[in-house]
Amino acid sequence: MEDHKNLDLVNTVLCDELLAEIFSHVKDTIDHKNISFVCKRWLMVEGKAKQNLGLCVPGGGSFLSFCSSIQNLVRRYSQITSLSLMMEGEDQNPELLEQVLVAVGSCSHFLRHFRFLAAKATLGGLQALARGCPDISSLHLMCLDPNHMPFLSNFRALRELSLVGCLASEKTNWGDVPAGELALEKLCLEGISPSNSGLGWLWLNCRKLHRLELFNCEGIGDTDTVALMQCLASVQELQLRRCRVIANLILRMVATSCRALKVLIFQDGGDTNGLHHVIRSCTSLEVLELRLPLDLFNEDLAIIAQNGVSLRSLRLHSCWMATGAGIKLLGTQLRSNLEDLALIRCRAIVQDPGTLTCLGQHLKSLRSLNLSDNDLLVDKELVAMLASSCQRLLHLKLRRCRKLTDKAMEYIGRNCQLLRSLVILCCDNITSTGLMSLLTGCQSLTRIWVEKGKLTDAVQNVASKRRVLLPASEPSTSDYQNYTFPAS
Structure with missing residues (x-):
């Protein structure tokens, strides 16, 4: 009887897989930390159960200690599929940080998503990562050396790539560099300047790209527009955020070479001429999101209304210059397909009474409506719109x-x-x-x-x-x- 009372049911009845499933449902941070203190078995199971891990590389005196213990750390969490590494301090010893990548490559064989934002990735670190983690499908790197760009083709499963800045180097004829075609479906570039190198090789070797995101970019790198246009031919989704210098160029190239575009998100841009070309040329466009506070006028809305025959989602942020007449055009022209409408901080809908009423009378297919940040919107205007368009909302x-x-x-x-x-x-x-x-x-x-x-x-x-x-x-x-x- 005494033996029965002392029997550890949790550790004798529950198998590792079931215990790991229980751990995966623990939400409280304190409980998560306490799990590893119960017993060695729980420590081992908790490590195997964890799939997502984020690490901050410390600076100062703790940097050397972290680099020496990284092997044991990643070995404990050997089952992780997602890993993010950030840098806390200013100390960036390339040789020691390469040890971090080598350790990850040697122990994290199930890794699929990797964000390395601690420092510039060295060639040796990338080689170890590609060799030890063959299933990496998503890679996020910063300040990649342009000469290392062709090595990305060694990541055979890579489908998503994000680069924060690229280093400048001597002008290279990337057409002479051996091709290494990438099967990338998504490419995100941030902070690219006209002097950055290596992108020419990237544009030449991306022929299956479906999604392109550019954030805070002032150039397209060391390439001619022909290579970039060939890369854009298959793009279905384009996001341009804070790319005022190159926005018009990119949009004009999309209008010329891309007929499959379905999603366009254009924010903090500038000249709307390129936008007009895209809307007129890309007749398959289904999602359009714009945040151009002082650049969007009634004429621009008229072009959207007349050419957006396939639009199912229209999102306008901070639409200050357009009036109620321009907004009403959207309702009368897009009424058959539009399912998702956002008019966020839209001055016309509060300054021109009846604008929302008109929209409600024509937009009978609305499933989603966003009128956020309209401080002066009153009950009467909202109710008047919902009276006609709320049946399917x-x-x-x-x-x-x-x-x-x-x-x-x-x-x-x-x-x-x-x-x-x-x-x-x-x-x-x-x-x-x-x-x-x-x-x-x-x-x-x-x-x-x-x-x-x-x-x-x-x-x-x-x-x-x-x-x-x-x-x-x-x-x-x-x-x-x-x-x-x-x-x-």
Whole structure:
């Protein structure tokens, strides 16, 4: 009997696989740390169960200690599929940091996603990584030496590549460098200047690229436009953020060589002439997101309305110069296909009464609507739009619409019966009364993003019975990496 009481059921009955599954569901950080202190078996199982790992390489006196212990650390977490390495201090000893990459390559054989932002990756480190981690499909590097660029072809499974800056070197004729065609589907470049080298080889050897992202770039590297145009031919998604110097050039090349473009995200750009060419030429465009506060006028909206025959998603951020007349054109021309509309900080919809009413009368297929950051939007305008277009609405965002009141929530509760998610963060005049109207009216609601201070006991009880989640912070929606249209 005494032996039965002392029997360790957890360690005798639960196999490693089941214990690892339990560990994977532990969310609390303190509990995660305590797991490894229970016993050696739990320490071993916790290491095998972990799939994502982030490490910060310390500076100063701790740098040498970290580099000497990295082998044991990555060996403990040998099953990880995602690893991120950052640098905390200024000490960047290339030889020691190469040891880090060699250690990762020798122990992390299941690695698929690797971000190395501690320093410039050396050739020896890249060789060890490619040799020891053959399944790496996503690689994120900084300040890559242009002479090492052709070595990327050794990563046979590589499908996604992100480069933060490239070093400058002597002008190279990349056509004379042996080809190493990459099977890249996604390429992200940040901080590229006209003096950066190596991109010429990259453009020449990317022929299957589906997604291209350029952030804060002032050049296209050491290449002619012909090589880049050939690379753009297969691109289906293009993101240009803070690339004012080269935006017009890139957009014109896309309009000329790319007919498969489906997604265009253009932010903080400049000249809209290139944008006009893309919209007129790329008739398969389905998603268009623009944030050009002082560059978007009624004429630009007219071109979008007349040529966006395939648009299913249109997102306009900080649209200051357009008027209600330009916004209304979007409704009258795009009414048959548009499912997702965002008018964020759009001056016309509050300065020109009736603009939203017109949109509602024509956009009958809307599934997702985002009117966030329109401080002066009032109940009457919102209700007038929803009266015509809320029948199929699934997702509604009204973040920082400070003039909306409980009356608008009462209307939504009565009439938006298919609504699944609602964001009403920073809406000062919406109270717990409005929340109760939503919870008792919208039977399809699964999530309402709202401040904790508005959650009375009565609201939380009703939400619990209805299984409605009430998160206090809205998840980021700026990344379109996995963009999907609202479900039917």
